Amino acid sequence: MSDYTGVLCPYCGKPFTADDDIAVCPECGTPHHRDCYREHGECANLTLHSPAFEWERIPEPEREPEKPEIKYICPRCKSVISRDEMFCPHCGMPVPQTLPEVSEEKMQELQERMNEGSLQGTTAMYSLNSTDKIDGVTLADLMSYLKNPSYIIAICRQEISGKRAVFSLPALFSPTLFFLYNKVWPEGIITMIVSLILAIPDGMIVLYRLTNSTVFNVPLATWDSLSSACSVINVLFNLFFAFFGIYFLRKNAVKKITRLRSISKDENEFQVLLKKHAPPSKAVIAFIGIYIALLIFSLFYL
Numbered sequence: 001m002s003d004y005t006g007v008l009c010p011y012c013g014k015p016f017t018a019d020d021d022i023a024v025c026p027e028c029g030t031p032h033h034r035d036c037y038r039e040h041g042e043c044a045n046l047t048l049h050s051p052a053f054e055w056e057r058i059p060e061p062e063r064e065p066e067k068p069e070i071k072y073i074c075p076r077c078k079s080v081i082s083r084d085e086m087f088c089p090h091c092g093m094p095v096p097q098t099l100p101e102v103s104e105e106k107m108q109e110l111q112e113r114m115n116e117g118s119l120q121g122t123t124a125m126y127s128l129n130s131t132d133k134i135d136g137v138t139l140a141d142l143m144s145y146l147k148n149p150s151y152i153i154a155i156c157r158q159e160i161s162g163k164r165a166v167f168s169l170p171a172l173f174s175p176t177l178f179f180l181y182n183k184v185w186p187e188g189i190i191t192m193i194v195s196l197i198l199a200i201p202d203g204m205i206v207l208y209r210l211t212n213s214t215v216f217n218v219p220l221a222t223w224d225s226l227s228s229a230c231s232v233i234n235v236l237f238n239l240f241f242a243f244f245g246i247y248f249l250r251k252n253a254v255k256k257i258t259r260l261r262s263i264s265k266d267e268n269e270f271q272v273l274l275k276k277h278a279p280p281s282k283a284v285i286a287f288i289g290i291y292i293a294l295l296i297f298s299l300f301y302l
Contacts, residue, residue, distance in 0.1 A: 010044035171245030
């Protein structure tokens with residue numbers, strides 16, 4: 001007996017099931033529900049009957065193989081998440097819409113490395129490969145130029161989240177030292193000038209204590225008030241660069257890498273130039289030493 005399961009009844013349009021009572025036209029072989037055949041009293045294909053006509057089951061269209069669900073990794077807690085999730089179900093972090101896809105092979109590799117503990121502290125790099133580009137340069141070039149893993153992780157977090165603000169403790173401590181150490185010259189010089197201006201009231205107070213006389217005929221109480229105001233401004237100034245220092249570092253690094261790539265004849269020359277111009281320089285380290293000494297001197301006399 002033929003299996004008509006899934007075939008549509010030509011009268012009612014409902015598919016046959018394994019439990020249906022089926023009546024087959026004796027002339028052409030068209031299957032019907034027995035009740036449908038009795039109700040209509042004739043074959044649904046009566047007008048097609050001829051010696052050459054014989055009912056044939058229409059082959060079902062081939063189903064496309066189901067695509068595997070695309071998986072992503074939460075930048076915060078390392079959990080595997082789906083694009084359908086609005087928030088990570090494990091830590092509650094909003095799912096960035098710019099998360100790169102993670103293949104099944106890489107997912108297994110990451111899981112193995114997570115089990116080994118070798119990925120601790122590098123959650124921002126889970127979904128990025130060394131060949132992936134950030135602002136037009138590869139992650140590998142950024143790693144070769146900056147070298148500092150914490151900077152690379154912070155830049156990857158920016159790329160994944162699509163946000164400019166990423167906290168950096170070195171930039172909070174001193175934006176000037178942070179920028180000059182990493183050869184971000186424009187921002188380093190600007191922050192140094194601003195820091196020196198904000199330090200003027202403190203310098204006047206130190207001078208007063210050394211000479212025991214007013215400076216520029218300005219009372220000591222006025223310098224104290226200005227010092228307090230400048231301290232508040234300096235805190236806000238440092239906080240700004242604590243969250244946006246990495247962004248300026250990233251833009252500077254991309255600009256330099258792009259320029260070095262454009263003037264290099266081949267990859268070997270590029271790598272030599274990259275190593276030569278990568279931060280920090282000995283002159284900057286010496287300057288930082290002097291700068292720290294001046295800060296300590298200033299704090300000692302306050």
